[in-house]
Amino acid sequence: MTKKNATIVVKVGEIKSNPNNPRIIKDEKFHKLVQSIKDFPKMLELRPVVLNKDMIILGGNMRWKAAKEAGLKELPVVIADDLTEKEQREFTIKDNVSFGDWDWDVLANDWDENELNDWGLEVPLPATDIDFNEFFEQSEPQTYDIKKKIVLEYTDEEYTLVLNELLKHGSSPESAVFNLLGL
Numbered sequence: 001m002t003k004k005n006a007t008i009v010v011k012v013g014e015i016k017s018n019p020n021n022p023r024i025i026k027d028e029k030f031h032k033l034v035q036s037i038k039d040f041p042k043m044l045e046l047r048p049v050v051l052n053k054d055m056i057i058l059g060g061n062m063r064w065k066a067a068k069e070a071g072l073k074e075l076p077v078v079i080a081d082d083l084t085e086k087e088q089r090e091f092t093i094k095d096n097v098s099f100g101d102w103d104w105d106v107l108a109n110d111w112d113e114n115e116l117n118d119w120g121l122e123v124p125l126p127a128t129d130i131d132f133n134e135f136f137e138q139s140e141p142q143t144y145d146i147k148k149k150i151v152l153e154y155t156d157e158e159y160t161l162v163l164n165e166l167l168k169h170g171s172s173p174e175s176a177v178f179n180l181l182g183l
Helices: 027-039 042-046 061-069 085-094 104-110 113-118 156-166 173-181
Strands: 007-011 049-051 057-059 074-079
Touching: 027 042, 027 061, 042 074, 057 061, 057 085, 156 173
Parallel strands: 049 074
Antiparallel strands: 007 074, 049 057
């Protein structure tokens, strides 16, 4: 078996950030990534930064920045020198796309929530913490049509989580609810 695109180690200063990288990480999440690298540097060996032949990052911009912040002087990389410009652009996006979803039941039963949070996985609030009875409210009946509404109140963070989950099932929160109910 031949080993193409083998992992090598290069000086962090030789690596160039990709000016066209559309992915960013800010503040608390970035600090979690830095801490993650400090706590488990072997992860970088298992998931090296991918560079083109000009030493520009195609995959791993945030890991590179976090490794620099963590004080690393060298970094494991793979040089993908056989990609066309189009393939490099495609790789930059596809390397950051998350196709899967988390199985929250498995995570809740088999993993420690604090560790998951420390490792950067944002664990949603358990459904048991929500009292659904306080969310239902009935509007005044109208003669031509009786309507009821459901009012849900969330913090900004909870609202964003709920909205993102709903939009996986429809183009608007309303259409997502109808799709989930099979209407």
